[in-house]
Amino acid sequence: MREFTVVIEQDEDxxxxxxxxxxxxxxxxxxxxxxxxxxxxxxxELYLEVEA
Known part of the structure; x- marks a missing residue:
């Protein structure tokens, strides 16, 4: 299983x-x-599926 960094931000709303x-x-x-x-x-998952 691959690991990725996920950046989470909260917008002004x-x-x-x-x-x-x-x-x-x-x-x-x-x-x-x-x-x-x-x-x-x-x-x-969808990104990796399309890139494969």
């Missing part, structure tokens, strides 16, 4: 934004951290 510096263009956003974690995992 309170929305959480996650990005993966090692995977350009791989990012997502959500209202809660739980939802954000699910979404970024899915985004990473």
């Amino acid at each position: 309170g929305v959480y934004v996650a990005s993966v510096p090692e995977l350009p263009g791989c990012h997502t956003q959500a209202e809660t951290l739980d939802e954000l974690n699910r979404r970024i995992k899915e985004a990473i």
Whole structure:
């Protein structure tokens, strides 16, 4: 299993934004951290699937 760094920020509206510096263009956003974690995992999986 590969590991990636996930950068999480909160915008001015309170929305959480996650990005993966090692995977350009791989990012997502959500209202809660739980939802954000699910979404970024899915985004990473899809990114790697497309890149394969």
